[in-house]
Amino acid sequence: MAIAKRKLKPVKSADLLPTPAEMERLYRDMLLIRRFEEKAGQMYGMGLIGGFCHLYIGEEAVVVGVMSAVEEGDSIITSYRDHGHMLASGMDPKGVMAELTGRRGGYSKGKGGSMHMFSLEKHFYGGHGIVGAQVPIGTGLAFAHKYKNDGKIAVVFLGDGAMNQGQVAESFNMAELWKLPVLYVIENNKYGMGTSVARSSASKDLYTRGEAFGIPGGQADGMNVLAVKAAAADAIAEIRAGKGPYLLELLTYRYRGHSMSDPAKYRTKDELNRMRQEHDPIDQMKRRLIEEGIADEAKLKDWDRGVKDVITEAAEFAQSSPEPDPKELYSDVYVEA
Numbered sequence: 632m633a634i635a636k637r638k639l640k641p642v643k644s645a646d647l648l649p650t651p652a653e654m655e656r657l658y659r660d661m662l663l664i665r666r667f668e669e670k671a672g673q674m675y676g677m678g679l680i681g682g683f684c685h686l687y688i689g690e691e692a693v694v695v696g697v698m699s700a701v702e703e704g705d706s707i708i709t710s711y712r713d714h715g716h717m718l719a720s721g722m723d724p725k726g727v728m729a730e731l732t733g734r735r736g737g738y739s740k741g742k743g744g745s746m747h748m749f750s751l752e753k754h755f756y757g758g759h760g761i762v763g764a765q766v767p768i769g770t771g772l773a774f775a776h777k778y779k780n781d782g783k784i785a786v787v788f789l790g791d792g793a794m795n796q797g798q799v800a801e802s803f804n805m806a807e808l809w810k811l812p813v814l815y816v817i818e819n820n821k822y823g824m825g826t827s828v829a830r831s832s833a834s835k836d837l838y839t840r841g842e843a844f845g846i847p848g849g850q851a852d853g854m855n856v857l858a859v860k861a862a863a864a865d866a867i868a869e870i871r872a873g874k875g876p877y878l879l880e881l882l883t884y885r886y887r888g889h890s891m892s893d894p895a896k897y898r899t900k901d902e903l904n905r906m907r908q909e910h911d912p913i914d915q916m917k918r919r920l921i922e923e924g925i926a927d928e929a930k931l932k933d934w935d936r937g938v939k940d941v942i943t944e945a946a947e948f949a950q951s952s953p954e955p956d957p958k959e960l961y962s963d964v965y966v967e968a
Contacts, residue, residue, distance in 0.1 A: 649860075653699075654916065654923075655920070656699075657695055657696070657699060657856050658913070658917065660699075662934065662935065663718055664691045664695070664714070664715040664719065667727070670942045670945075670946055671684065672686055672887070672891065675891050676891075679732050680731045681744070683745055684731070685711050685713075685889065688885065689886040690712075690715065690853070690885055691715060691913060692859050693788075693816070693818050693853045694719045694788070696855075696863060697719075697786065697816055697863045697879075698716075700860055704781070705754060705783050705784050705785070706754050706769070706785040707755045707756065708755075708759070708768060708769040708772060708785070708786070709759075709787075709788035712790070713745075713746065713758045717755060720753045720754070721753050722753050723945075724942065724945035729952045731744065733954060734950075735954065736949070736953075742955055746759065746760040747759070747760065756768065756769075766787055766789055767802045769815075770802040770806050777812055783812070784812040786816060787813060787816065789815065789817060789818070790818050791822075791837060794832065794840060795832065803815075803841050803844045803846055806844075808844075810874070811875065812875075812876075813877075815879065817879065817880040817881065818853065819880055822885070822889070822897070827897070838850050838878045846875070846878055847869075847877060848877065848879065849879055850881075851879065852881075852882060853881030854910040855915060866879050886903065886906070
């Protein structure tokens with residue numbers, strides 16, 4: 632029996648015409664993530680950041696586009712490539728950078744590091760180091776929203792590699808069974824660690840993975856922030872209408888390796904250069920801002936200087952913040968109830 636699908640409506644040119652103020656905000660939000668990640672990579676190389684560090688450079692349009700379509704109070708959860716999600720959720724760059732450097736001023740008091748930061752105030756629930764582990768947790772957040780009948784949804788970000796995890800399929804089953812208000816955002820950056828999607832997934836269109844459970848899905852250009860926002864807004868409207876979960880696959884690309892220790896020799900330089908030159912999300916928006924007369928080169932440089940000042944201030948705050956007291960080693964392990 633054929634499965635009834637709720638397909639995303641095709642993105643029309645009219646959907647990609649936000650106001651000048653919104654275009655500026657989207658551009659500056661992506662630029663903030665880019666500059667933050669560049670600084671984080673630099674600080675990691677200097678030995679100021681320990682442990683693992685997974686950078687988001689190249690994928691900025693995904694989280695900025697999706698987050699521009701959510702509402703205050705919606706729950707957000709993701710995996711370990713999470714700095715961009717924190718910043719797009721409105722978390723302070725100072726607190727994020729301080730956590731990366733293991734300082735007391737960080738969002739997890741310096742004890743979580745790159746992969747484990749949270750902010751109840753911003754409804755951001757991590758940052759999880761186990762591949763796919765955030766998906767059942769995010770599904771639980773959606774259950775809570777439905778139980779409370781508060782009109783909010785959960786947005787669960789996961790990578791192409793996580794799509795092959797068993798707990799993801801189990802979560803899809805429960806989400807559709809109970810018609811939970813959850814948007815699963817598949818950040819398909821073409822490589823799960825060092826293995827391409829073509830070598831690891833029998834089904835290349837990952838958004839169709841929900842069909843076995845009756846969950847509809849759609850796919851959009853994850854390198855175009857306006858296309859991402861339009862697709863996310865359409866999917867979220869369906870979810871808020873009570874129609875249950877949705878799978879949104881966003882085709883994107885990461886410029887760096889899987890983590891800072893990955894030289895990424897499994898792909899060619901030509902492939903990387905082509906993506907940078909032809910599909911960079913920030914450059915695409917930059918050209919549009921200039922073409923539509925919203926900003927000129929001078930204004931763009933001024934915005935960039937302002938963003939760099941914010942990042943510099945965050946780095947200085949992180950390095951000046953004290954390290955956690957050793958006496959706190961076992962605190963914050965459990966919730967006091």
